[in-house]
Amino acid sequence: MNRSYIKKLQLLLSQIPKGKITTYKEIGRAMKTKGYRYIGQLLNKNPEPDEYPCYKVVCSNGSLGGYSGGIKDKVQRLRNDGIVIKNGKVFNLESVLFKFTSQSE
16 A cells, blocks of 8 residues: 555545545545545555544445444444434535645645
């Protein structure tokens, strides 16, 4: 694995504010790649979800995707952050979606 790629991913994760989520696609855009599955694989190996909140990354349609700690833990963490989950999806996705700006890339 490319360490600089992982460091950039960690930097992006650390910028997601409480009460916000982002998508695999949004991270891919910020990293200038369409390797969304690769991003997901790296997130699945994240040893520090409290420092680098990979649980805040969901699919573009609002579905939760995966999480190494299990989906129940992901839902609980998101709810603790104030994110509403209904029927396995982030409710009102656009209002809680964090988009990276060129300054955060």
